[in-house]
Amino acid sequence: MPTPTPPPAPDHGATELPEDPFAQLIAVLSLERLGEATMSVTSGVDDTTSDAESRRDVFLGQSQRVPHGRVFGGQVLAQSIMAAGATVADEPGAAPRPIHSLHAYFVRPGDDKKPIRFSVQRVRDGGSFSVRRVHAIQDDDTIFVMYASFQEVADGLDHHEAMPEVPGPEDLPTVADQIGHLEHPVAQYAAYRRAIDMRHVEGGIWLNARPDQAPNQHVWMRAKGELPDDPLMHAAVLAYASDYALLEPVIRGHGLAWGDPRLRVASLDHVMWFHRPARADDWILYTQNSPSAQGGRGLGVGRMFSRDGTLLASVAQEGMVRLKDG
Missing domain, CATH: 3.10.129.10 (Hotdog Thioesterase)
Incomplete structure (x- = not known):
């Protein structure tokens, strides 16, 4: 202690x-x-x-x-x-x-x-x-x-993987569009009380599972206001937002949704590499997949790209993902 x-x-x-x-x-x-x-x-x-x-x-x-x-x-x-x-x-x-x-x-x-x-x-x-x-x-x-x-900022070898082609955030529904009408406190919080605007390319899994059951997804996200010109704060907000949804590919891949009363999820660890300067108040594409789930744990891996396709950060998180009996 x-x-x-x-x-x-x-x-x-x-x-x-x-x-x-x-x-x-x-x-x-x-x-x-x-x-x-x-x-x-x-x-x-x-x-x-x-x-x-x-x-x-x-x-x-x-x-x-x-x-x-x-x-x-x-x-x-x-x-x-x-x-x-x-x-x-x-x-x-x-x-x-x-x-x-x-x-x-x-x-x-x-x-x-x-x-x-x-x-x-x-x-x-x-x-x-x-x-x-x-x-x-x-x-x-x-x-x-x-x-x-x-x-310290330094020169060196420079390359990064390409950003996948997906629909832009303007063409996707907000969380409020999807569940804002529900009176449940969790739905109201996710729809209106979060500081991060998140838009799922493949559609959210708030209430119902998606038919494809693929362990991957793409999410556009950005802060809901203009942040100060402080690189440390932008990195902090990027990390803040990274903890949302990174375990969703585990859930999505097994035909589950957040609304499933059996589901128990909690973050265990978090790893993040900041490759290039980012503005967390600009749209960022968060690509996510789950390479493994076992032993009551699931692994989520993510990449964050700026709107122009620059790779900004890589993320990994393992979490407890369990289904309660009954």
Whole structure:
């Protein structure tokens, strides 16, 4: 169990977030820097071992309320990127180092009624790369662990795979078009309370399975407002959005839909490589497929392309995907 010793601070409880979903996203990504602390933090994966006490940068972030009461994984992922990146950007005299990869584990479900503390360890600052480790903590428990690497902009070999040809987002229905008429709180949240506009090329699987049962899909997505010209925030919002729908190819491939009462899904880990600069408020094509499902787990793999066909990022996530008996 983590044993943090935070710097003196007033009581930080959950604060009122804006009603507008996009403004709410900006608010939760605008972390409060609490300063430094001496902390001993468990790995989060094995609670029997912990780090020696060391100095950490500590940040506080708020949680978005969601219908199931558990912190959205994309939120804590994006907040961890903002926390880690803040400690890279404040290195005196250093050239900018954009994030280029992250490897993360969702350890425990978070409570969306409580804020989250982010402990950032400065693992290394080398000649070209900086590595950070982030623990997200609620009630002295680690709920999420992430390693992230940042690199100075450099020249080198350059190629990428081609974007598939699919219909544009303007020709596709919104989530609100598909399920906005339903009174169910989950449907209302997905239709109107998300900060990301998502449009499925093959059609959503909200209520009913699709007839083809193919373990792949294409989704257009973008933030529902104009983001600041901050590359770190655009990367964070890209990661935030990446956690939506990446396990859907697993579900789709087995003829299932989100509305199936037997279905139990939860993210286990998340890996992301940021290849090129991106604007998360422009349309991005998120191509997804599932190469494997077994043992109650399913793997989703994705590619993100800009509207002009440039490969921006690659993503992989394994999740728990189970069917409850009865």
